[in-house]
Amino acid sequence: MQIKLSIALLALVPLLAAASPAPAAGSPVTRVPFARKRSFQKDGVADIEALKAHVAEVKTKINRGFDNFKTNTGKVHPNDNGERVQPAKRSLAKRATGKVALTDDLEGDLWQGGVSVGTPLSAFTVDFDTGSSDFFLPGPDCTVNCEGHKVFQTGSSSTAADQRKTFTTEFADGSSVDGEVFKDTVSLGGLVATGQAVVAATQYSSGFMLADFPPDGLLGMAFQSIAQTGDPPVFQTLVSQSKTTSPVFGFTLLDNGGELFLGGTDTSAFTGSLTFAPLIVTNPTAFWEISVSGVTVGTARPVTRAQDSIVDTGTTLLIVDPTSATAIHRDIPGAQNAARTVGQGFFTIPCNEIPSNVAITIAGKSFTLSPDTLNAGQVSAGSNECVSGIVGDNEGFWILGDVFLRNLYTQFDTANLRVGFAPVA
The missing domain is CATH 2.40.70.10 (Acid Proteases)
Incomplete structure (x- = not known):
């Protein structure tokens, strides 16, 4: 059926202790x-105010999770840096x-x-x-x-x-x-x-x-x-x-x-096999938080230190710490810091040179961002500069949002406490 x-x-909820079995052949x-x-785009132009508001809302959501974690468990989440967003005034x-x-x-x-x-x-x-x-x-x-x-x-x-x-x-x-x-x-x-x-x-x-x-x-x-x-x-x-x-x-x-x-693995949705990364906060579990081991841009390696990262379908952008954002864009030809033109933490990339060689390394496997997902839209109509989908902000950890996830089939395993990734078919 x-x-x-x-x-x-x-x-x-209770989590199952056994390993996740593959669904039986013919199972519903x-x-x-x-x-x-x-x-956050209209006719290829980025809605910059909406993007900035989205970053603030993501930070607020993560902070709500930190606060709820403390209320529910009596513990402070290990990534909680104590920063809280003040409500923004928006029209x-x-x-x-x-x-x-x-x-x-x-x-x-x-x-x-x-x-x-x-x-x-x-x-x-x-x-x-x-x-x-x-x-x-x-x-x-x-x-x-x-x-x-x-x-x-x-x-x-x-x-x-x-x-x-x-x-x-x-x-x-x-x-x-x-x-x-x-x-x-x-x-x-x-x-x-x-x-x-x-x-x-x-x-x-x-x-x-x-x-x-x-x-x-x-x-x-x-x-x-x-x-x-x-x-x-x-x-x-x-x-x-x-x-x-x-x-x-x-x-x-x-x-x-x-x-x-x-309730199973959709093997028709991806190519190759799933690469799994274990959750790094498990007692108790909170976010879908894993470790990213690095970032490459072609042969350059702007990020080599492991980064705590949550996998979040509710975030559009790929949000990293400001130091890593600067390092990544330094290795992208033509990229510029757009703090004054777009907003703090944002960068631009020439629209005709969106790279196809930016990759995130997880559990020893590199996953490449497509130019389409990396491009958040033109700064303004007719502009040659496009807003990068990688943003620098202090969230307490990286957030692997849709800029990353749109390239992948992503599996969330509640029994083995891990997240699996494979390129979409």
Whole structure:
């Protein structure tokens, strides 16, 4: 049996101790199709203000994870450098596998797919984010920034149970997502979790207004220790309830249609074999954090020291520390520091010389960034300079966002606590 959940949208825990088995031949699969939800380019020109706001929001998200980690575990995350962003002023009930296809619509920076909640099930679209762990949707009392999003009607679901617990998380622009925590049935690509924590938002952050965020909500896929609710994320609930063949999931983020593959390895999505990197923070697990051993630009080796890095589908850019960003761009012909013209931490590259030899080394394997993903768009219409997708900022670790991930099939293994990479087919 093959289960596919398609999206018609043109705008946009307990861990298993055993090793992850390969899905049996002929076993069912579940795929979640993805649609891009927004772009930081228009007609090839970078939306610079949106890019700068995105970097600030990524930092805020990571800091939320640090704060939640301390609240949930009583420990300080080893990468927490104490820096915090000040708000910016801006104008099937059996073991199985599954796929959720991710179809393409805009110019490709972030992706969305489908999930269903409640009894009877009601379909929503969400941003799948491996850099966070909470799941929220607009609730029936949401009137701030929720217009145009489909509402999670908690009173219409016979399985919705109010946990009498509030949820508040602040974003970089000073606004917040507020809500009430419920537990309900959640179906992801046909795999059904029961008693899953879902936040019914009473207020959305301004960044979640429909014009900027076409999906209805956000579904985090990191670990429980960084969840604001303190509850297991959806995929870990599926694993703990034995709903998956294997406790792994994989992403492809492609211009012609990506997908989320649940409960197994989609061997048709990549070439060669997966290269695995172990998680480096495991007691307890928090982010999907691995070690990057270096960066090359052709024969040059601008970065040779190992760097803690999180793998984050919810970040568009490849964010590194400022020293590494400077070193990488020093080896790219024509690259310039664009702190004065674009913003702090940004660099430009000649549009007609976007390199095809920048590679990230992980577990002894080099993975090359394509010129298309490295190019974040022209500085302005008609400009010969393009914004680089590699940005320097002090996040506490590197963030391997979509500039890196769009070149790869990426597998997240909750049992063996590792992330696997292979070039897309």
